[in-house]
């Protein structure tokens with residue numbers, strides 16, 4: 001076991017359930033850390049729709065500690081004053097990946113006044129994490145993990161938390177979680193997939209592992225994995241006994257995933273109003289996201305914007321393929337971005353004061369077309385002519401039993417069944433093939449482009465640029 005780290009004198013901070021209740025407000029619905037995707041405007045959007053606690057994307061502690069202003073402002077922009085703002089961006093947990101306690105502490109100290117806690121990423125399974133020795137590849141070095149957590153526990157003004165993947169063995173997973181707790185982690189997020197479960201081997205998250213963790217530690221535990229619809233949330237909480245559920249992919253495709261659940265979930269009466277509250281028209285959500293981006297002084301990367309639009313609008317992109325291509329072709333004018341950046345330095349001007357128009361136009365056009373689509377389908381044209389409800393238009397996918405909503409509504413996305421694939425494998429195996437148009441960055445420290453698959457927990461490796469194959473739209 002790792003040796004204890006020296007302590008600095010700090011005012012007493014709340015721990016475990018006191019921290020969870022009194023500082024965080026007992027969140028049950030949690031938005032996951034997502035590189036280049038849980039950025040400030042998306043966090044704000046998710047909060048409006050029921051997200052009760054949100055994590056920042058993973059930040060590379062060493063690069064952040066090295067104090068290159070550019071890197072810091074790109075990943076957690078303090079000068080603009082909006083990230084971690086007490087009235088609009090809290091509760092917030094800032095996540096780092098690290099393998100050196102000193103760098104981690106230096107970085108965490110920079111953000112401690114602007115967040116409620118600092119999380120350590122112990123789950124990234126990607127090759128870049130293997131090479132850099134962080135994320136899930138720290139699982140082999142418990143002493144180092146202990147030191148990382150314990151250093152923050154003893155020296156940081158806010159609590160430290162940890163997000164990790166399970167081991168194949170339940171016993172080892174429990175032992176590991178108990179070590180994280182002993183080191184000082186005040187909340188544990190358990191992603192119920194093992195390090196090896198990535199790419200096409202992602203499979204399902206194991207609630208059995210998560211439940212065992214929950215039963216054997218005293219700090220709050222968040223369950224992560226397998227959440228596509230609201231029905232999955234209740235099931236997950238019931239089966240794992242956890243304090244909250246964390247969603248990544250589900251909420252990327254439907255930022256309203258948590259809508260209407262707090263203060264207490266309404267019964268899922270099968271009427272249109274209930275359905276539309278949970279699955280609003282996605283073009284409206286995309287528009288709302290862009291409106292938030294447009295108001296912020298804090299820069300939002302063009303790759304984050306495009307990534308969100310592709311995911312949110314996804315159910316309709318195959319029916320309106322010309323808009324998918326238009327969105328793919330939108331190029332951010334570099335000169336304009338330069339001007340925006342200069343304007344954003346300390347000034348009150350929003351970063352995307354200009355330059356967002358091509359995105360807005362695509363979203364507006366999509367909204368107009370989908371309104372017509374919806375009107376036509378609900379009017380029952382082409383069939384017997386009787387007016388239908390939205391609920392009547394919901395179908396169930398053969399083989400998986402998963403709901404397919406009309407293509408103008410926000411909904412999760414999963415790959416369609418291929419011949420010979422078992423439904424359970426498919427059900428939660430979201431989208432390697434969701435990489436629509438963008439190239440991913442090469443460096444470990446730069447954010448990935450849109451379309452990261454659910455097995456990722458950090459920067460994506462460079463992927464082939466390709467169009468997604470026809471999938472859900474065909475099944476509708």
Ligand SMILES: Cc1cc2nc3c(=O)[nH]c(=O)nc-3n(C[C@H](O)[C@H](O)[C@H](O)COP(=O)(O)O)c2cc1C
Pocket residue numbers: 032033034035037056057058095121122123124163191224225226227246247248249250451452453454455456457458459
């Ligand atoms: C685009 C994307 C980016 C991600 N980035 C991070 C990250 O920065 N840190 C992290 O701990 N996990 C990251 N993950 C993993 C998720 O937080 C989550 O653990 C995983 O996707 C499983 O949850 P899900 O089934 O709800 O998608 C990322 C996932 C996605 C899809």
